[in-house]
Amino acid sequence: MRPLDPRLLRYASAARWFLVIGAVLGLAQTLVVVVFSWLLSQVITLAVGGHDVTELGPYVGGIAAVVVLRAALVWLLEVAASRGAASVKSQLRTRVLRGVAERGPDWLAGQQGARVSTLATQGLDALDNYFARYLPQLLLAGIATPILVLVMLWQDLPSGITVIIVLPLIPLFMVLIGQATQAVQKQQWESLQRLGTGFLDLVGGLGTLKIFGRERRQTERVRTITEDYRARTMKVLRVSFLSGFVLELGASLSVALVAVSIGLRLVDGSLGLGVGLFVLLLAPEAFLPVRQIGVQFHAAADGLAAAEEVFLIIEGGPAAGTAMETADSAKTADAADAAAPAVPASVTTPTGSLRFDAVTVRRGTTVTLAAFSATLAPGRLAVIAGPSGAGKSTLVATLQGFVPYSGSITLGETAVVPGGPRPWLAWAGQRPGLLSGTIADNVALGAPGVDKALVARALDLAGGGDLDPGTALGVNGDGLSGGQAQRVAAARAIYRTLADRCPVLVLDEPSSALDEAAEGRLIAGLRELAAAGTIVIVVSHRPAVVAAADLVLQVVPVSEVPASAVSLGEDAHV
Missing domain, CATH: 3.40.50.300 (P-loop containing nucleotide triphosphate hydrolases)
Incomplete structure (x- = not known):
């Protein structure tokens, strides 16, 4: 599934509203970051220049107001994400149930009941992380990063060019890491489906197993499936931690390049302290959304996998590992x-x-x-x-x-x-x-x-x-x-x-x-x-x-x- 699948916007109108609200809040956060960085750089510059506290007062007050405003915007974005996720899940569940009802018991009999149930319940619940963590960072990467890079180019051309050169390296790392992540995440999702299906089959046939005295033999089977799911979950966590470390290292080195350049020019006097501090404060903020996309991708992977199967059910394609009608049936x-x-x-x-x-x-x-x-x-x-x-x-x-x-x-x-x-x-x-x-x-x-x-x-x-x-x-x-x-x-x-x-x-x-x-x-x-x-x-x-x-x-x-x-x-x- 793509980072923002158009089918999500087509089948869940709440997702469209969230994108609009998220874009507005993301733009407001970006402007707040620029104002905060400028005010902080001015306070430090004035303090180094020997100005008294009365001259610093308005700037300090502005910083406090901006901090409160930024916290409020972050909270509003989280609230919008939570409500958007709940609405989208409700709309997708409604469409899934409607799709199952339209296909009827004859189609459902050919599916794995536990797999469909897991998909419509726990699977779609994983969209919470997609909306609360991943999608906001995706919006910020599309809004904040370009604006901050433009401001850096305007204030200090060499620093802006440095950021433009090193910024694409992080998405490159994300693609390479994402391929490995998708593979282990898919295996974990399939393991969860097997666990749900096996447990439901065991509960459904427990009466028959007890009649023949075979109920205890299923203990080892459940233990094996559970252990497999545990092992795959830990593997996903290991990949997540390693990928997060790689992305953090790449972003830190990129910011370090900007910092070294600014430091050298401050020493030789070709760059003013106020401008240098302003640009240096903006550099980490420019890399942050792109870096967080890679970090939060792992949290959203389960939801993305579930949504992919949901779309297959809604669109009439094969779902839960079983093919539906053939092309000839569609023509008929x-x-x-x-x-x-x-x-x-x-x-x-x-x-x-x-x-x-x-x-x-x-x-x-x-x-x-x-x-x-x-x-x-x-x-x-x-x-x-x-x-x-x-x-x-x-x-x-x-x-x-x-x-x-x-x-x-x-x-x-x-x-x-x-x-x-x-x-x-x-x-x-x-x-x-x-x-x-x-x-x-x-x-x-x-x-x-x-x-x-x-x-x-x-x-x-x-x-x-x-x-x-x-x-x-x-x-x-x-x-x-x-x-x-x-x-x-x-x-x-x-x-x-x-x-x-x-x-x-x-x-x-x-x-x-x-x-x-x-x-x-x-x-x-x-x-x-x-x-x-x-x-x-x-x-x-x-x-x-x-x-x-x-x-x-x-x-x-x-x-x-x-x-x-x-x-x-x-x-x-x-």
């Missing part, structure tokens, strides 16, 4: 947009029959759903059945708009294409996805308010009438059994169906953890919804659910579909 997306309009959010929710016409899904060169066709009329309970791996979940993901497909899907007279809003669809997946809060909060999740009567009605239709809506749940729905969690998730989709009058309701394996009685109550509720005119679609293997269906849609494995029926033509939709 353009064709889909041209072929059929998306459903605008402002348009009335479409109604009518839901029709699948030769819907085919490809993942790269593999066909996962082949030539699926069906028509689902309102008021009917349809069950999608088929062997495992036939493409049932893929069909649901296609209806949600998360995967590319060829063929066509229409609701009434409206074409359904990916990427558009789905005001007509309510859905509950295989995983309940419950949050900390009450059952009522989880059922009404996403709604502007909680309608208690509607919550009770949704729970009753989902077979969960025995659940108390006021029951408080922990993280991931802790406090409920698997079957109870399934009924709450089904009630959430039913609540949306009732509240927003969604014409299509999709439930993916809603009764896999239910007993016969609870399953019977759920089926009765779904039939009641279907009788009210809703298109109810249930993905299920359960005999009771299949027996209650008005229509059973058998998804045929790809191996049983004629090759001539599988194609991606001009009507491709993605």
Whole structure:
């Protein structure tokens, strides 16, 4: 990533505001430095010349005022940096979450969950150092250094020329050191990702490990990953200290050259004491921002690495080490947009029959759903059945708009294409996805308010009438059994169906953890919804659910579909 990536300004408007405020504060700091150096040189010159304290008083007072002003400007820049970092992180996190939501569970399933989580949390937190330390020095290097060099040229031409000659050596050292730093920093970032992924996998599978008595064998694995991260962190610190020493040495030698030149000319009388002191005080300030860029680069490297991956997710490129759609899919997306309009959010929710016409899904060169066709009329309970791996979940993901497909899907007279809003669809997946809060909060999740009567009605239709809506749940729905969690998730989709009058309701394996009685109550509720005119679609293997269906849609494995029926033509939709 470049020192100031234009994508940061494009995706986070707060970064643009910070640059404006930082530039103004940086210019003010530069002017304060010039005034301070001039006042201090005048005080010393007058004191050496034998002037009394009364003559030095105004200059000393000016120095005190300038010191206070400079401290205030430094504080203001730090405040702006902190607030800018917080705003930028918030905006980038929002875009990341939006990007993940747009790509859907099908894309997320191909990612490393812990890696994406680490990226959106601890990874973006590293931007604090980028804004608080690195970016202010970058601004000062672009503002303060040129101004101070011009002032030195104006006051003492030889000193200004010396600074111009030796100043580029520091960026040269920075480039050479930066290449080594980026390499070790990248290794540390990857080690952190492995540590997060390994720990999350261990926690997720701890129950299974305990059943087989293998939980203690993971101790060594976690210790090895942790030790690797520790070693790489210390290596980064070692490189940081060495590079900081090199940059400090280079800057010190550069200032020494200016000081020696000024000293020799002061001795032979060709340079006045006031001018010599003024220029000598400005010389370190001219080198300071450039030197600090190299020093603070290490503090900002983690944030830069995380931001690079964030931009890949936002822009639709490969993220977290996994490639996304191919270029062919992108071309097909353009064709889909041209072929059929998306459903605008402002348009009335479409109604009518839901029709699948030769819907085919490809993942790269593999066909996962082949030539699926069906028509689902309102008021009917349809069950999608088929062997495992036939493409049932893929069909649901296609209806949600998360995967590319060829063929066509229409609701009434409206074409359904990916990427558009789905005001007509309510859905509950295989995983309940419950949050900390009450059952009522989880059922009404996403709604502007909680309608208690509607919550009770949704729970009753989902077979969960025995659940108390006021029951408080922990993280991931802790406090409920698997079957109870399934009924709450089904009630959430039913609540949306009732509240927003969604014409299509999709439930993916809603009764896999239910007993016969609870399953019977759920089926009765779904039939009641279907009788009210809703298109109810249930993905299920359960005999009771299949027996209650008005229509059973058998998804045929790809191996049983004629090759001539599988194609991606001009009507491709993605």
